[in-house]
Amino acid sequence: MPDAIEDKIRLVLDGQILSDSDELCDFTLAQQNEAIEAKGIQPTASSTYIPICHKTVTYVVAAVLFNNNHEVxxxxxxxxxxAGKWYLPAGRVEPNENLVDAVKREVLEETGLIMEPTSxxxxxxxxxxxxRFVMTGHVTGGTLKTPEQANSESLQACWVNNVEDLSLRSNDIIPLIQRGRDYLTGIAAPWHPCLLPMTKPRTKLYLRLIVCIKKKATNRLHVLISEKTALHLPICEINPNRNLHSTLHKFMVEIFGDNVAQHRPHGLFSVEFSGGEGGDGLxxxxxxxxxxxxxxxxxxxxYVWHELPQNLAESLTARLPRNMTIPLNVVR
Structure with missing residues (x-):
């Protein structure tokens, strides 16, 4: 069975989908609620919460695209x-729509251009x-939308050198544009491999962890494995009414106790999204x-620690530096 865990980690490192079932969840909303009720605190989310697109969960896509002149x-x-404010091409994902199709649709509707997402x-x-899922890619066709083509989707589109010269709908897109510019120009390299969301039926919102640590006696890298059911990477249900850092902290306390040692969340290896196939989860x-x-x-x-073979340990260690995973930004 440890070999199967190593195969799962290899798949994750390669940006491939895992076949874990929903039944492998180690820390459900019901269990989280029981834990906080034991402390005399009222739960913030129903144990029976189900993500339903446009109703109980909101998914947004945004595109950061540049031309040959480095204009966005x-x-x-x-x-x-x-009305009249400027923003990145962005919008809500529709029910039964996957994330890649959603960002391509938004770019076409709002700018008149055809986008091929790359990461x-x-x-x-x-x-x-x-x-919100922020993607970059290439323009492969279409015609830039002019003011004469204004409609309910947008008034016009254009390539911009300095977005701060515009009247923006919100400044929240400035760091997104900067990250896209850094990624495409290779500043602060190396960068994570190209990674797009993958379609996988999910009925809930889940957070799967690859927790790694070195053993002092051997200097070998180990990863955490759950033994609650079949051996698998630890996975918990995301509380829809708390920020994701809170969910992660409660899960780590569940595994390691209240005095959990200093640790660092790096970023994402993969995003699995239902897109209406078997639910609206991720x-x-x-x-x-x-x-x-x-x-x-x-x-x-x-849970137990599992020692990785050297080649797999080196591959995982190579993903620890900054920019080698997809940032998961918790907006407060």
Missing amino acids: LMMQEAKASC LIMVECASGSWF CFTLLVSFRPPLEEVPIIGK
């Missing part, structure tokens, strides 16, 4: 609440039920590393 593609808003460059979440695979050695990090739950 912008569109002018038509909505009454922000996620950031995922953002505000509470556990609002998610699963993030997040890389986490401990600073102290294995000998100083006790486990209180049904």
Whole structure:
């Protein structure tokens, strides 16, 4: 069975989908609610929560695209609440729509251009039920939308050198544009491989962890494995009414106790999204590393450390530096 775990980690490192079932969840909303009720605190989310697109969960896509002159593609808003303001091509994912199709649709509707997505460059979440998936890619066709083609989607689109010269709908897109520019120009290289969301039926919102640590006695890298059911990478349900950092912290406490040692969430290895196929859920695979050695990090739950073979350990270690995973930005 450890070989199967190693195969799963290889798949994750290669940006491939895992076949884990929903039944492997180690820390459900029901269990999270029981844990906080034991402390006399009222739960913030129903144990029976189901993500339903446009109703109980909001998914948004945004595109950061550049031309050969390093100008970014912008569109002018038509909505009454922000008419005339400028923003990245972006919008809500429709029911039964996957994320790649959604960003291509938004770019075409708002700018008149055809986009071929190549990679996620950031995922953002505000509470556990609002998610924005920021992608970059190439323009492969279409015609830039002019003011004469204005409609309810947008007034026009154009390539912009300095977005701060525009009247923006919100400044929240400035760091997205900067990250896209850095990624495409290779500043602060190396960067993560190209990674796009993968379609995988999910009925809930999940957070899967790859937790790594070094053993002081051998200097070998180990990863955490759950033994609660079949051996698998630890996975928990995301609380829709709390920020994702809160969900991660509660899960780490569940595994390591209240005095969990210093650790660092790095970023995402993969994004699995239902797109209406078997539900409106998702699963993030997040890389986490401990600073102290294995000998100083006790486990209180049904989990064990598994030593990785050297070649796999080197591949995983190579993904620990900055920019080698997709940032998961928690918006407060």
